[in-house]
Amino acid sequence: xxxxxxxxxxxxxxxxxxxxxxxxxxxxxxxxxxxxxxxxxxxxxxxxxxxxxxxxxxxxxxxxxxxxxxxxxxxxxxxxxxxxxxxxxxxxxxxxxxxxxxxxxxxxxxxxxxxxxxxxxxxxxxxxxxxxxxxxxxxxxxxxxxxxxxxxxxxxxxxxxxxxxxxxxxxxxxxxxxxxxxxxxxxxxxxxxxxxxxxxxxxxxxxxxxxxxxxxxxxxxxxxxxxxxxxxxxxxxxxxxxxxxx
Amino acid sequence: xxxxxxxxxxxxxxxxxxxxxxxxxxxxxxxxxxxxxxxxxxxxxxxxxxxxxxxxxxxxxxxxxxxxxxxxxxxxxxxxxxxxxxxxxxxxxxxxxxxxxxxxxxxxxxxxxxxxxxxxxxxxxxxxxxxxxxxxxxxxxxxxxxxxxxxxxxxxxxxxxxxxxxxxxxxxxxxxxxxxxxxxxxxxxxxxxxxxxxxxxxxxxxxxxxxxxxxxxxxxxxxxxxxxxxxxxxxxxxxxxxxxxx
Numbered sequence: 001x002x003x004x005x006x007x008x009x010x011x012x013x014x015x016x017x018x019x020x021x022x023x024x025x026x027x028x029x030x031x032x033x034x035x036x037x038x039x040x041x042x043x044x045x046x047x048x049x050x051x052x053x054x055x056x057x058x059x060x061x062x063x064x065x066x067x068x069x070x071x072x073x074x075x076x077x078x079x080x081x082x083x084x085x086x087x088x089x090x091x092x093x094x095x096x097x098x099x100x101x102x103x104x105x106x107x108x109x110x111x112x113x114x115x116x117x118x119x120x121x122x123x124x125x126x127x128x129x130x131x132x133x134x135x136x137x138x139x140x141x142x143x144x145x146x147x148x149x150x151x152x153x154x155x156x157x158x159x160x161x162x163x164x165x166x167x168x169x170x171x172x173x174x175x176x177x178x179x180x181x182x183x184x185x186x187x188x189x190x191x192x193x194x195x196x197x198x199x200x201x202x203x204x205x206x207x208x209x210x211x212x213x214x215x216x217x218x219x220x221x222x223x224x225x226x227x228x229x230x231x232x233x234x235x236x237x238x239x240x241x242x243x244x245x246x
Numbered sequence: 247x248x249x250x251x252x253x254x255x256x257x258x259x260x261x262x263x264x265x266x267x268x269x270x271x272x273x274x275x276x277x278x279x280x281x282x283x284x285x286x287x288x289x290x291x292x293x294x295x296x297x298x299x300x301x302x303x304x305x306x307x308x309x310x311x312x313x314x315x316x317x318x319x320x321x322x323x324x325x326x327x328x329x330x331x332x333x334x335x336x337x338x339x340x341x342x343x344x345x346x347x348x349x350x351x352x353x354x355x356x357x358x359x360x361x362x363x364x365x366x367x368x369x370x371x372x373x374x375x376x377x378x379x380x381x382x383x384x385x386x387x388x389x390x391x392x393x394x395x396x397x398x399x400x401x402x403x404x405x406x407x408x409x410x411x412x413x414x415x416x417x418x419x420x421x422x423x424x425x426x427x428x429x430x431x432x433x434x435x436x437x438x439x440x441x442x443x444x445x446x447x448x449x450x451x452x453x454x455x456x457x458x459x460x461x462x463x464x465x466x467x468x469x470x471x472x473x474x475x476x477x478x479x480x481x482x483x484x485x486x487x488x489x490x491x492x
Contacts, residue, residue, distance in 0.1 A: 027335050028330075028335035028336070030276035030278070030290050030326045031290075032276070032278030032288035032289070032290035032324065033288060034280075034286070034288060035344075038344075040280070040286065041322050041324070041344055042278035042279060042280060042288055042322060042323055042324040042344070043278070043324050043342060043344065044276050044277075044278035044290055044324040044325070044326040044342055045326060045340075045342050045391075046326060046328060046335060046336065046340050046393075048335060048336060066391070076287050076288060077288055078278065078287070078288040078289050078290040079290070080276045080290040080291060080292060082292060084274075084330060086465075086466055087466070088368075088370050089273050089274035089292060089294060090274070090292065090294060094291075094292050096289060096290055096291050098281075098284075098287055098288070098289065122334075124334050145291075145312070147292075219332075220332055220333070
């Protein structure tokens with residue numbers, strides 16, 4: 001029923017926020033591309049999903065893989081990511097994002113940031129992330145279709161999914177230091193996790209900081225904590241943290 | 247790592263059998279199509295997955311849905327279905343099947359069969375399966391790419407996924423009666439489930455019979471029991487059952 005776009009609801013902030021969460025919390029996604037060797041036949045495969053500091057989804061793929069060859073020939077792609085679990089698969093929220101893929105060379109200034117963010121989300125990728133044939137793509141969102149369950153479908157713009165902030169580059173430059181500070185601050189972590197300090201195990205780690213909030217990961221579990229307002233610079237993140245959890 | 251097709255293994259019977267199981271046991275899949283309104287931009291969405299008696303995957307979709315409009319304009323599509331669970335998503339087996347979609351009108355002789363098979367697998371589809379705008383597609387497999395986990399990639403033909411049998415139509419015609427007989431035979435069910443007779447709850451149901459075996463479903467759980475040899479007619483199914491479980 002997923003599939004009744006005539007009952008599109010108006011896209012409000014609550015839908016936008018849920019769509020972003022459902023997207024960001026997934027560890028993998030189905031990526032649909034146009035296969036060059038078969039004249040553009042669709043090809044869908046599974047890929048690990050990461051996010052850049054502006055919330056653009058990122059994937060890492062071998063240049064020998066079908067979807068890499070496809071994206072280098074035609075940048076148009078579609079990403080499906082969503083929740084699953086017991087019961088009807090169509091009752092679980094999922095999002096389709098149509099994107100234009102941009103390969104990120106190792107010489108690109110953003111490469112180190114993508115590499116670190118991806119590794120923090122997918123530590124096992126350490127085994128192959130530096131293989132010479134592996135390549136990052138930023139999948140720049142053009143538009144999206146969010147389905148929160150039966151009869152709850154919404155159309156989103158690409159911008160609805162993105163984080164736009166004048167402080168982005170400054171936060172990116174400070175992210176490593178911010179993470180170290182946040183991860184050693186058990187009071188703050190317990191606040192953001194909504195758990196007693198004594199229950200916050202060291203396994204919970206802040207894996208990403210951006211102008212709108214932080215990602216927290218423990219094994220397969222994911223939490224997003226949005227700041228009450230957009231931060232303006234790295235010190236503002238620190239101030240926000242102290243202010244919030246105290 | 248999924249994505250190193252240069253390390254394709256030779257497709258043997260064990261890989262073929264596992265690929266078919268991984269495909270068939272999924273309740274839903276990601277369907278990639280070419281969106282007509284955007285000049286063939288890929289679009290991937292979630293759909294419930296069923297199987298016809300010849301193992302051709304089937305989907306049910308509203309004619310108003312993006313993927314239905316796409317498949318009616320260009321029949322080329324790709325289906326990604328696979329296991330998920332704890333740990334690295336790329337360690338779990340999944341299969342990409344490239345297919346040519348064939349809409350099945352209500353006047354088609356196969357429609358009743360598709361409808362019954364789909365409903366047995368997805369009872370909740372009863373709510374909308376007969377809506378006038380809903381349409382079945384058989385997604386005829388052309389080729390597939392099976393990934394059983396790191397470094398275990400195989401190429402398959404469409405035929406590798408199909409069940410070809412001279413007895414197909416006869417078994418299809420007798421399927422309803424066979425299911426009633428099998429589902430009332432707790433001894434046989436306990437044999438196929440590998441469980442003690444007393445542990446076989448009525449919730450386990452045989453939902454499909456074909457020339458090569460049966461599907462068993464209990465809520466979200468799925469089992470496939472392959473016959474030791476292909477059956478030649480409906481009575482052969484009955485004989486096989488009696489012979490096997492006794």
